[in-house]
Amino acid sequence: MQSFNAFNIAKWLVHQHANKIPFKALPKDLTLSNARQAVAVQNEFVRIKAQQCGDIVGWKIALATPAMQKMVGLDAPTAGRLHRKQVLHAPADVTTKGYGRLLIEFEIAIQIGSNLLPSGTRHTGQSVASAVSAVTSAFEVADDRQADYTQLGGQGMQLLADNTWNEGAVLGEWIPFSQIWPNMSATPKADDALGELKGEAFINGASVGLGYTHDLMGHPLNAIAWLANEANDRGTYLKKGDIAMLGSLVTSKFPNKGDDLRFELEGFKPIHLHVK
Secondary structure (H helix, E strand, O other): OOOOOHHHHHHHHHHHHHOOOOOOOOOHHHOOOOHHHHHHHHHHHHHHHHHHHOOEEEEEEEOOOHHHHHHHOOOOOEEEEEEHHHEEEOOEEEOHHHOOOEEEEEEEEEEEOOOEOOOOOOOOHHHHHHHEEEEEEEEEEEEOOOOOHHHOOOOHHHHHHOHHHEEEEEEOOOEEHHHHOOOOOOOOOOOOOOOOOEEEEEEOOEEEEEEEHHHOOOOHHHHHHHHHHHHHHOOOOEOOOOEEEEEEOOOOEOOOOOOEEEEEEOOOOOEEEEEO
């Protein structure tokens, strides 16, 4: 039996992306046994990708809902990384020809204002609030490479290794977090001002879905705490200046060439993305 080699698996994934090969399971000689191996592959994958896409500047949460986790055989969310050259500011353009199949999600993003180092206790929604410096609305840009979603059962480890399909983000204008969450010691609740923000997505002017920020693990601050703990478990941490994408408020969309996308997050200016 061939021994685990993170670089070889990452190289295989890079080849699949570069050639826009439709998503398929890893070859039998490159299979993953556990999340630790998958993270090791992701680390190699993003290291290789950074040569073209720039330094790592943040994180993203994927599979934030139990339904999505179940679909791929996991019982928890996963996390991926963001690259500097793939983080744009709205309004922006994206082209379909750069992807196997373009996928867009509609998210809330935050900026970290101070390091979230590991400590004797796990981070909580309440404890991470003081580390958030700013908030904005965002599109996540991803590439599922024509994946057959009926065949994704048991592929959770590969999605984690594959940097959760992330190909970048488009950010709106940052608002200081203190304007939204003035009491930094408050306990996050699903029905508070931050938990009740509504987000609605539009394609060519027609609404295609809406959701609320409490859909993100019960509250956006809970999602940040989960991500901070995940980073610590990987031997690293959310750093000052990092961007974190917290998951989509609306189901993923597959826009076509010529489409205009708009995302309206309550309290924020609408953001726009045009597909070329």
